[in-house]
Amino acid sequence: MLIIGELINGMYANIALALKERDKKVIQSCALEQVACGADALDISCGPASKNPLIDLPWLVEVVGEVTDKPLCLDSSKPQVIAEGLKAAKNPTIINSTTADIEKLQILLPLAKQYKSKLIGIAIDSKGIPQNKDQRLELAARILEQAGQSGFALEDLYLDPIVMPVNVAQNQIRDILETIAEFKMISSPHGKTVIGLSNISQGAKNRSLINRTFLTMAVASGLDSAILDPKDKELMDTLITAELILNKNIYCDSYLEAYRKR
Amino acid sequence: MLIIGELINGMYANIALALKERDKKVIQSCALEQVACGADALDISCGPASKNPLIDLPWLVEVVGEVTDKPLCLDSSKPQVIAEGLKAAKNPTIINSTTADIEKLQILLPLAKQYKSKLIGIAIDSKGIPQNKDQRLELAARILEQAGQSGFALEDLYLDPIVMPVNVAQNQIRDILETIAEFKMISSPHGKTVIGLSNISQGAKNRSLINRTFLTMAVASGLDSAILDPKDKELMDTLITAELILNKNIYCDSYLEAYRKR
Numbered sequence: 001m002l003i004i005g006e007l008i009n010g011m012y013a014n015i016a017l018a019l020k021e022r023d024k025k026v027i028q029s030c031a032l033e034q035v036a037c038g039a040d041a042l043d044i045s046c047g048p049a050s051k052n053p054l055i056d057l058p059w060l061v062e063v064v065g066e067v068t069d070k071p072l073c074l075d076s077s078k079p080q081v082i083a084e085g086l087k088a089a090k091n092p093t094i095i096n097s098t099t100a101d102i103e104k105l106q107i108l109l110p111l112a113k114q115y116k117s118k119l120i121g122i123a124i125d126s127k128g129i130p131q132n133k134d135q136r137l138e139l140a141a142r143i144l145e146q147a148g149q150s151g152f153a154l155e156d157l158y159l160d161p162i163v164m165p166v167n168v169a170q171n172q173i174r175d176i177l178e179t180i181a182e183f184k185m186i187s188s189p190h191g192k193t194v195i196g197l198s199n200i201s202q203g204a205k206n207r208s209l210i211n212r213t214f215l216t217m218a219v220a221s222g223l224d225s226a227i228l229d230p231k232d233k234e235l236m237d238t239l240i241t242a243e244l245i246l247n248k249n250i251y252c253d254s255y256l257e258a259y260r261k262r
Numbered sequence: 263m264l265i266i267g268e269l270i271n272g273m274y275a276n277i278a279l280a281l282k283e284r285d286k287k288v289i290q291s292c293a294l295e296q297v298a299c300g301a302d303a304l305d306i307s308c309g310p311a312s313k314n315p316l317i318d319l320p321w322l323v324e325v326v327g328e329v330t331d332k333p334l335c336l337d338s339s340k341p342q343v344i345a346e347g348l349k350a351a352k353n354p355t356i357i358n359s360t361t362a363d364i365e366k367l368q369i370l371l372p373l374a375k376q377y378k379s380k381l382i383g384i385a386i387d388s389k390g391i392p393q394n395k396d397q398r399l400e401l402a403a404r405i406l407e408q409a410g411q412s413g414f415a416l417e418d419l420y421l422d423p424i425v426m427p428v429n430v431a432q433n434q435i436r437d438i439l440e441t442i443a444e445f446k447m448i449s450s451p452h453g454k455t456v457i458g459l460s461n462i463s464q465g466a467k468n469r470s471l472i473n474r475t476f477l478t479m480a481v482a483s484g485l486d487s488a489i490l491d492p493k494d495k496e497l498m499d500t501l502i503t504a505e506l507i508l509n510k511n512i513y514c515d516s517y518l519e520a521y522r523k524r
Contacts, residue, residue: 166506167513174508177482205515206503213503216478220439241468241475244428246436251429253467 002225005034010047037230045075058088086115093117100125100139105146118156133175158194165202180221192224212238264487267296272309299492307337320350348377355379362387362401367408384422395437420456427464442483454486474500
């Protein structure tokens with residue numbers, strides 16, 4: 001499981017302030033804390049309040065790159081912002097994200113190839129959020145087709161079914177779990193799968209409990225990667241246990257500690 | 263989800279002592295506590311130390327029946343002990359359990375019909391514990407065939423795939439989860455499914471964490487019933503949340519409290 005830490009995001013007040021004041025220490029300690037808690041990669045987003053993402057994202061990328069060589073997940077809906085982030089990055093990169101819109105795929109797939117970046121493809125397009133499994137699979141198939149045509153390695157593609165909040169779209173959650181399993185059936189070699197975990201509990205009361213329960217199900221459905229809060233210890237304990245149960249790590253009595261000492 | 267409380271079992275010291283001293287209060291308060299925590303039914307077992315299960319099981323059944331009318335799950339490997347329990351029971355009953363051995367099925371299926379009891383059928387026979395999914399399905403098919411031949415209603419049959427401890431048979435756990443889903447594909451009308459949850463963490467260190475993580479996966483695989491400790495609040499919170507995510511209960515912010523007030 002590729003664990004992508006979600007905490008360097010301008011939608012959080014501490015990061016927004018640090019970004020505004022160019023306070024490197026706040027950003028860098030947030031990066032190091034997440035790595036210490038088990039993050040394999042770090043999402044980097046200026047957030048919606050940034051007025052200068054073309055300058056802010058590369059600054060974040062450089063600042064984080066000074067303290068860790070973990071892959072950075074460049075998070076923006078604007079391809080031009082992604083391009084500036086890629087130029088600035090010394091770390092390996094993951095583009096987060098392209099939609100299934102052809103015009104976006106035709107910009108981001110070549111960019112990903114040029115920078116040897118992995119790419120997250122979200123099962124959504126300009127027509128809106130899919131409402132069922134068939135629509136999600138159709139959008140994923142379009143991303144896979146474009147990736148194949150442009151010679152992009154499918155192993156470097158992470159398909160995202162779009163997780164909806166349980167309090168908004170409760171009847172879609174089972175579909176989303178099944179989509180994670182079925183994304184693999186429609187590609188060869190397999191594309192990988194990723195989710196933005198926290199979406200499931202947006203606006204809900206018991207957020208951590210809902211997050212870890214849904215993550216357990218997603219792992220059982222074959223999930224390869226999740227963007228999540230690695231500082232949520234109960235969530236990480238659950239994730240490590242889910243992978244243990246599915247025989248991805250060898251059992252020992254102190255398997256939680258063993259995983260953390262990897 | 264039919265939640266069967268596991269705590270009235272002579273393998274626990276307090277129950278063994280109460281059984282020996284015919285202390286009704288201990289047994290009855292254990293029954294009422296489990297019901298208060300959400301148990302829909304109660305497993306009743308004399309445990310391995312009982313020298314007189316033919317007398318002890320009926321006594322437990324009568325004592326519990328004085329304080330609750332919840333279904334009782336008569337737990338013994340000896341058909342004669344089950345028969346005595348059935349005779350004593352005023353509550354609805356579930357026989358726990360038959361194996362896939364023909365001679366046992368031919369005793370317990372007629373007994374279940376006679377007493378209008380439900381029946382747990384374990385995917386095991388005198389040859390030993392199955393080692394993979396195909397063996398489990400074969401054993402379940404034999405139980406289903408015998409039930410069909412004897413006119414036993416398949417809706418009243420609970421198939422148990424046998425959960426193995428993760429520290430003993432880690433490579434079998436995914437198979438067991440898939441078996442839960444596939445048991446339903448081999449019967450029409452569907453047989454139900456049940457697990458003895460605590461087996462998964464037998465001898466392990468983080469028992470509650472392993473139990474609730476496995477239970478989440480089993481619920482996503484379509485599990486209908488589990489024998490578990492309803493006094494484990496984190497386990498029950500997780501179970502309620504798993505069912506919420508799968509749209510079995512309507513979302514509200516205080517869904518945990520709402521479920522408990524049913």
